Amino acid sequence: MTAAQPEGVQTSPAFTPRVFSGIQPSGGLTLGNYLGAIKRFVDMQADDFETIYCVVDLHAITAKLLEPDALRQQTRELVAGYIASGIDPTKSILFNQSQVVEHTQLAWIFNCVARVGWMKRMTQWKDKAGKNQENASLGLFAYPALMAADILLYHATHVPVGEDQKQHLELTRDIAIKFNHDYGTEFFPITEPVIEGAATRVMSLRDGSKKMSKSDPSDASRINMTDDADTIAQKVRKAKTDPDALPSEAEGLERRPEARNLVNIYAALAEQSVEAVLRDVGGKPFSEFKPMLSDLAVERLSPISGETARLMLHPDEIDAILRGGADRAREIATPILKKTYDIVGMVQG
Numbered sequence: 001m002t003a004a005q006p007e008g009v010q011t012s013p014a015f016t017p018r019v020f021s022g023i024q025p026s027g028g029l030t031l032g033n034y035l036g037a038i039k040r041f042v043d044m045q046a047d048d049f050e051t052i053y054c055v056v057d058l059h060a061i062t063a064k065l066l067e068p069d070a071l072r073q074q075t076r077e078l079v080a081g082y083i084a085s086g087i088d089p090t091k092s093i094l095f096n097q098s099q100v101v102e103h104t105q106l107a108w109i110f111n112c113v114a115r116v117g118w119m120k121r122m123t124q125w126k127d128k129a130g131k132n133q134e135n136a137s138l139g140l141f142a143y144p145a146l147m148a149a150d151i152l153l154y155h156a157t158h159v160p161v162g163e164d165q166k167q168h169l170e171l172t173r174d175i176a177i178k179f180n181h182d183y184g185t186e187f188f189p190i191t192e193p194v195i196e197g198a199a200t201r202v203m204s205l206r207d208g209s210k211k212m213s214k215s216d217p218s219d220a221s222r223i224n225m226t227d228d229a230d231t232i233a234q235k236v237r238k239a240k241t242d243p244d245a246l247p248s249e250a251e252g253l254e255r256r257p258e259a260r261n262l263v264n265i266y267a268a269l270a271e272q273s274v275e276a277v278l279r280d281v282g283g284k285p286f287s288e289f290k291p292m293l294s295d296l297a298v299e300r301l302s303p304i305s306g307e308t309a310r311l312m313l314h315p316d317e318i319d320a321i322l323r324g325g326a327d328r329a330r331e332i333a334t335p336i337l338k339k340t341y342d343i344v345g346m347v348q349g
């Protein structure tokens with residue numbers, strides 16, 4: 001927990017299972033976003049869950065303001081990437097955050113529930129604000145309260161995310177617990193993070209201690225979902241490794257972060273366990289393993305990048321999908337915000 005749990009808090013009553021997650025249109029999608037998040041979103045769509053997937057455009061301007069045309073383009077590209085990866089907008093609710101104003105309205109309430117001390121402990125705040133915290137935006141500082149609102153506005157019970165978002169999910173739980181406690185209610189669920197699979201934390205190809213990220217200044221650090229086959233092969237060939245051959249067992253990857261990262265990526269793309277992959281490739285040098293990895297990445301990613309490019313030829317259709325998704329999202333969000341205001345004591349006409 002990021003904050004002390006108030007005494008006497010009860011866990012949530014049963015809520016209808018509902019999945020919510022989002023991705024920022026802060027740049028093009030990376031392999032990290034795909035393996036850590038989108039692939040899991042698609043898997044959960046097949047389960048017996050109501051699924052709500054969001055393009056969190058309000059979050060995308062917290063680290064820095066983007067060129068308006070770039071934000072519009074990246075928003076549409078993210079929608080295209082979601083659909084090309086298997087999100088079906090007739091099964092899942094797919095929309096962009098700014099079209100459902102209830103997100104920011106609930107975030108305000110949560111700004112008043114969350115404590116400054118909780119926010120200051122967020123590693124993403126520390127990483128992104130760096131040494132220049134005085135100059136960082138207030139939005140970056142308050143980011144986790146908006147994220148809690150994104151999730152709790154739908155009474156989401158499960159949130160699939162990569163490992164880097166675990167702390168924000170814990171803060172979401174803390175906000176729900178404090179709200180429920182302060183108002184003597186059990187209105188908000190205590191959401192479960194779903195962090196599963198071989199690639200919950202895909203690392204930079206240039207530095208095995210750093211997360212692969214859309215906003216890393218080095219393009220060679222990541223595989224973009226729109227990279228062509230030659231670019232993928234070149235990035236994998238140049239990926240940092242060590243001089244030893246691959247081990248036959250997972251323990252042999254300890255203290256070898258770059259080797260572990262490439263094996264994890266392979267396992268996630270092949271939908272195999274790390275152990276099964278190492279049974280096949282143990283003893284091989286990287287000069288043999290890297291071409292296997294780039295071939296597999298191209299095989300898996302090129303249909304997605306091709307379909308993304310095709311969908312991007314029809315921006316009006318993408319906008320219509322977002323409008324329809326926002327209408328469906330509002331049907332769930334509006335009564336939950338109204339009830340929240342009522343609990344807080346806001347007089348509604």
Ligand code: AQP
Nearest residue numbers: 024026032033036037161162200201202212213214215
């Ligand atoms: N490297 C990663 N490995 C596994 N999962 C990852 N995710 C991001 N990077 C990795 C997961 O993708 C989802 C969306 O993330 P986001 O766009 O909301 O923000 P982020 O986590 O900050 O992702 P980036 O790519 O690093 O964006 P920037 O550079 O803008 O900050 C989340 O579920 C995240 O866990």
